[in-house]
Amino acid sequence: MSERISDETIEYVGILAKLELSQEEKEQAKIDMGRMLDYIDKLNELDTSGVEPMSHIFPVHNVFREDTVTNGDDSQNMLANAPEKKNGAFKVPKTVE
Structure with missing residues (x-):
């Protein structure tokens, strides 16, 4: 196991974290x-040379649509x-004095 964590770090x-331990x-x-940290070291041993970097787990496509008036x-x-x-608007009762 890793001995990289000191008492000062904890x-x-x-x-x-505002914890009283x-x-x-x-x-x-x-x-x-x-x-x-040991697990991260183990993950770093993996060969990822053929893996393309990702910013998201799922593929992200442009979800915006063209802003056109339809109605x-x-x-x-x-x-x-x-x-x-x-004057072409709804008239409502006054609610604030």
Whole structure:
């Protein structure tokens, strides 16, 4: 197992995470972080020379569509059922004094 994690590192990470760790928790965190680093070292041993770098797991395509007006100005039909209208807009009761 990796011995790269010092007590100072665990203290620093605890401060950054705003955690108050007991001595047992600090020792366990040191072991866990060492295992994580060992696993990363193991992953670094893989030959990835033929693998193209990715920015996402799933293929990302342009999801934007052209911004075109499809329904036009339909304000007269929208205002047709309004109980009250004023200057081409809905008229509503005043709610703030």
